[in-house]
Amino acid sequence: MQFFFRGTPKQAVLSDPPPDMMEKAREDWAVARRYYRDGIFRSIWRMGNGVVAICEADSRDQLVSLLSELPMARAGLIDIDVQELSPYPGYAPELAN
Known part of the structure; x- marks a missing residue:
């Protein structure tokens, strides 16, 4: 199954970033590269x-669980x-429900 994921910093993070923000961002980037390599992030x-x-995952719950492991998510910095x-029905309208 395919999913659209949006990760946004919490408002408090934007107004007062924690001192380890860049460290957490770098950790997130490493996980994102792994997810891309593993076919989760397309x-x-x-x-x-x-x-x-x-993203691709077997279920929404599986993807949310994986995204919750992102360092910035674990630290409560992002939503x-x-x-x-x-599927877009315009390519085969005769099959659309």
């Missing part, structure tokens, strides 16, 4: 102050939003 971009990614993606 593509990832910066968007505003956060990131967005197209995680995950949306399940569905």
Whole structure:
């Protein structure tokens, strides 16, 4: 299954970043590279102050569990939003529900 993930810094983090913010960001980048290598992150971009990614997982719960392991998520620095993606019906409208 494919999912859209958006990770955004919590408002308090934007107004008063913790002293170890860059360390946590570097740790996140290492995990993101591993997730990309493992096929979980299919593509990832910066968007505003956060990131967005197209992800693959067996279920939404599995993906949320993996994203919760990101160092910035564990530290309570980011909010995680995950949306399940569905096939676009425009390519085969006769098959659309």
